[in-house]
Amino acid sequence: xxxxxxxxxxxxxxxxxxxxxxxxxxxxxxxxxxxxxxxxxxxxxxxxxxxxxxxxxxxxxxxxxxxxxxxxxxxxxxxxxxxxxxxxxxxxxxxxxxxxxxxxxxxxxxxxxxxxxxxxxxxxxxxxxxxxxxxxxxxxxxxxxxxxxxxxxxxxxxxxxxxxxxxxxxxxxxxxxxxxxxxxxxxxxxxxxxxxxxxxxxxxxxxxxxxxxxxxxxxxxxxxxxxxxxxxxxxxxxxxxxxxxxxxxxxxxxxxxxxxxxxxxxxxxxxxxxxxxxxxxxxxxxxxxxxxxxxxxxxxxxxxxxxxxxxxxxxxxxxxxxxxxxxxxxxxxxxxxxxxxxxxxxxxxxxxxxxxxxxxxxxxxxxxxxxxxxxxxxxxxxxxxxxxxxxxxxxxxxxxxxxxxxxxxxxxxxxxxxxxxxxxxxxxxxxxxxxxxxxxxxxxxxxxxxxxxxxxxxxxxxxxxxxxxxxxxxxxxxxxxxxxxxxxxxxxxxxxxxxxxxxxxxxxxxxxxxxxxxxxxxxxxxxxxxxxx
Numbered sequence: 288x289x290x291x292x293x294x295x296x297x298x299x300x301x302x303x304x305x306x307x308x309x310x311x312x313x314x315x316x317x318x319x320x321x322x323x324x325x326x327x328x329x330x331x332x333x334x335x336x337x338x339x340x341x342x343x344x345x346x347x348x349x350x351x352x353x354x355x356x357x358x359x360x361x362x363x364x365x366x367x368x369x370x371x372x373x374x375x376x377x378x379x380x381x382x383x384x385x386x387x388x389x390x391x392x393x394x395x396x397x398x399x400x401x402x403x404x405x406x407x408x409x410x411x412x413x414x415x416x417x418x419x420x421x422x423x424x425x426x427x428x429x430x431x432x433x434x435x436x437x438x439x440x441x442x443x444x445x446x447x448x449x450x451x452x453x454x455x456x457x458x459x460x461x462x463x464x465x466x467x468x469x470x471x472x473x474x475x476x477x478x479x480x481x482x483x484x485x486x487x488x489x490x491x492x493x494x495x496x497x498x499x500x501x502x503x504x505x506x507x508x509x510x511x512x513x514x515x516x517x518x519x520x521x522x523x524x525x526x527x528x529x530x531x532x533x534x535x536x537x538x539x540x541x542x543x544x545x546x547x548x549x550x551x552x553x554x555x556x557x558x559x560x561x562x563x564x565x566x567x568x569x570x571x572x573x574x575x576x577x578x579x580x581x582x583x584x585x586x587x588x589x590x591x592x593x594x595x596x597x598x599x600x601x602x603x604x605x606x607x608x609x610x611x612x613x614x615x616x617x618x619x620x621x622x623x624x625x626x627x628x629x630x631x632x633x634x635x636x637x638x639x640x641x642x643x644x645x646x647x648x649x650x651x652x653x654x655x656x657x658x659x660x661x662x663x664x665x666x667x668x669x670x671x672x673x674x675x676x677x678x679x680x681x682x683x684x685x686x687x688x689x690x691x692x693x694x695x696x697x698x699x700x701x702x703x704x705x706x707x708x709x710x711x712x713x714x715x716x717x718x719x720x721x722x723x724x725x726x727x728x729x730x731x732x733x734x735x736x737x738x739x740x741x742x743x744x745x746x747x748x749x750x751x752x753x754x755x756x757x758x759x760x761x762x763x764x765x766x767x768x769x770x771x772x773x774x775x776x777x778x779x780x781x782x783x784x785x786x787x788x789x790x791x792x793x794x795x796x797x798x799x800x801x802x803x804x805x806x807x808x809x810x811x812x813x814x815x816x817x818x819x820x
Contacts, residue, residue, distance in 0.1 A: 326803070329817045334532045334802070336813075337540035337549055337558035340677040340706045341502065346483040348416075349423045351464035351736050353727045354706070357559070357810050358537055360524060361507055362403075363468035363490035366394060366413065367461040371522030371808060373636060373730060375461045378516070378525045379408060379469050379491060381443075383457075392447040392456065393440070399514040402471055403495040410439040415475035416467065417447075423480050424465035425742075429733040430456055433761065453761045458731045463524060463809070465734070493530035493814045507535040523808055531817035541677055550575050550799050556818060557798045559811065562679045564620030566795060575797050579624070580807045581633050582794035583727040585684060586737055588786040590716045592747035595665040602784040604663065605721075607656040608695040609688060611649060615790040618683040625790040630777055631735060633728060633791060641770050644777030648788065656695040669698045673712065673719035676703035681723045684789060688723070714743050722746065725792060728809040732760050732776060737786045748785040 340354045347359035368378040377383060383394045400408040414437050420427035421434065433453035438446050449456065460467050474487045488496035493515070494507040509530045518526040538555070540546045543565065546558035551574055561569065569577050589596035589605060596602055612627065619625040629648025632639040672689060674681035682703065689699040702719065704712060712718040729735055736744040738753060756776050763769045780786070796811060798804070805815035 326819060328529070328531050328803075329819060330531050331533050332818055333534040333536055334813055334816065334818065335536045335538060335554070335556050336811075337546040337555040338505075338537045339539075339541055339543070339546070339560045340675070341539045342505075343707045343710050344482040345485075345488055345496070345499075345505070346478075347466045347468050348420055348427075349465070349482045351425065351734065352710070353725075353810070356463065356466075356727070358505060358507070359468070360463070360466075360492070360810075361494040361535060361813060362488060362492045362496055363466070363470070364492050365461060365467045365524070366469060367457065367467075368524035369461050369463060369730060370525055371806065373523070373638075375457045376518075376521055376523075376525045379413075385457075389452045389454070390449040392449070394445050394447070396443045396445075397514070397516075398443060400491050401512050401514060402491055403489050403510055404471065405512070406471065408469060408491060409472075410442060410445050412472045412475070413445055413469055414439065415472035416469045419470075419475045419478065419480075420465075420467045424467070425736060425739050426459050426462045426465045426731070426733050427467065429757070429761075430459045451762070454763055455731055455733060455761050459733055462730060462734050464727075464729065464736070493528045494535055497534075503539060505537040507537075509533050522806055524812070528814040530814050532813065535813055543679065547575070547797065550797055553799060555799075556802050557796065557811065557813075559794075559796045560678070561795045561797055562620075563624035563793075563795050566621045566624070569795070569797050574800055576800050576802070578796040578798055578804070578807055578811070579793050580809060581635060581728055582792045582809070583633075583725060583729065584628075584791045585618075585680060585723070585725045585789040586786045587684070587688065587789065588722045588724065588737060588744075588746045589784075590720050590722075590746045591749070591785065592716045595663065595668070595670070596720065596746070598663050598665070599784070600659045600663040601665050604656040604659040604665075604695065605692070605697075606647075606784055606787050607650055607652045607659070608692050608697070609787065610651045610691060611787075611789050612651075614684055614687045614691075617687050618680055619790070619792070624793045624795060626793075628791050629781065629788060631729075631732070631773065631780065636728075636730070638766060638769070639730070639773065641773040641777060643774035644779075645781060647781040653691075653695050660696045665697075667696070667698050669700050670720040671700050671702050671718070672721045672723060673702045673704065673709065674723040675706045675709040677706045678725070680725065680792075685723050688721075716743070716747065732757060732773075738780070745785055748783075750779070750783055750785070752779050752783070753785075 342354035345359045347363050364378050366380045367375050370376045381395045381397045417437050421431035433449045435448045435450045440446055493513045495510045497506040497508045499505045515527050543561050549555035569575050591597050615625045629645030630642050634640050672685045674685045685701050692699050739745050740748055759772050801819045803817050
């Protein structure tokens with residue numbers, strides 16, 4: 288009898304634990320359940336999106352900025368694209384092959400793809416787009432080092448001859464950042480290295496650019512002659528894309544409470560980047576569906592082109608002064624929306640993920656930070672932390688960081704700026720000493736803008752060691768070799784401290800319950816979405 292009673296207690300306790308785990312898994316992650324479409328698709332109408340930051344450009348090739356990407360990938364499409372499992376697939380291309388010596392890439396084009404101006408996509412358009420990508424895209428510039436020639440074989444086929452084996456070439460061409468988007472030859476040549484103007488925003492996507500009222504809204508309309516692929520199971524940025532809405536209206540709404548109230552009152556249908564500590568408010572309102580997905584990580588980048596952060600001791604003091612766990616807890620609130628991981632890629636990206644080399648990630652030792660500062664040439668001068676005030680996340684990180692840094696002897700001033708001004712000021716090291724910014728999910732080391740040598744996004748990082756690792760990555764022959772390189776990349780970051788990672792982020796968006804989405808992947812894509820009447 289006593290044994291049966293004990294077994295009963297164990298059974299009840301086990302059921303309780305399983306139920307609790309199930310509830311925990313469905314808290315933030317469960318928002319994904321609401322992404323499953325309900326009912327048959329409905330065509331027509333307008334999807335009104337509350338977007339928190341106005342992009343400075345919609346030229347998806349010239350920038351890796353998330354506000355550009357989230358809108359531009361409705362307008363433009365690349366030759367190759369990543370599917371839902373992060374694998375390279377054809378998009379505008381019909382197919383591609385790689386020679387036995389892995390230096391010749393042959394790409395054939397689909398014969399039914401049209402630009403928004405009604406013209407057909409030709410090999411000349413593709414070659415001109417490739418030439419521009421090799422010049423203006425940080426990813427394209429990496430590929431350009433290995434490209435010997437790009438030639439037209441016939442009116443539907445191009446060949447790209449490399450100088451040597453470059454195993455990252457396919458992933459570079461499919462990169463969702465600084466993308467190899469295909470645009471008309473005339474526009475590619477006319478734009479050159481300058482960002483595309485609104486008149487030049489001609490792509491092949493399911494939606495086309497209509498108008499942009501600066502500070503207010505960006506409007507896209509359905510492209511009636513869009514040529515969709517047939518595959519329904521690829522997802523990501525390729526496969527079948529169906530534009531059910533007549534119009535996508537991206538309205539610039541910087542106040543998250545305004546966005547939430549707008550969803551409640553049907554003023555908006557979808558809103559992006561809601562502060563995580565508002566999740567409980569969102570989750571308990573039956574008129575609002577939460578939507579969540581991986582979103583890269585938040586970073587703190589010092590300017591290494593001049594004192595004091597050109598001194599590795601000062602960077603080490605910066606890292607040791609920061610209690611990242613306290614910063615994340617105060618910034619994100621709900622622990623379902625952040626995680627501690629010092630790696631360069633997300634654990635979901637299995638072929639890009641290694642936790643080796645990240646042992647210094649959560650080091651926190653303010654006393655040692657004080658000692659390092661005392662040994663360095665830092666003399667107490669005021670240092671500027673710059674961030675975009677469009678983001679509550681960046682604001683909170685900056686405020687908490689200021690307090691922690693001042694406790695070990697730094698003198699700190701916070702400089703909040705509007706997004707467009709922030710991007711402009713970022714280019715000049717005289718304007719800042721530390722930048723707080725988030726980097727959305729990347730898919731190759733070549734896309735890691737915070738590590739590109741000698742540019743503002745990396746704080747003018749200059750590292751032979753990193754350049755050597757990028758070269759090693761280019762010729763790595765298998766997954767095991769790449770994993771070793773990724774481990775050393777992690778180690779390099781935490782030894783040289785070009786930037787300091789705070790935490791992995793899960794992005795929280797919200798939508799009205801009438802909005803049906805197929806998937807979110809690493810950002811909202813509104814093809815395949817519709818609104819129940």
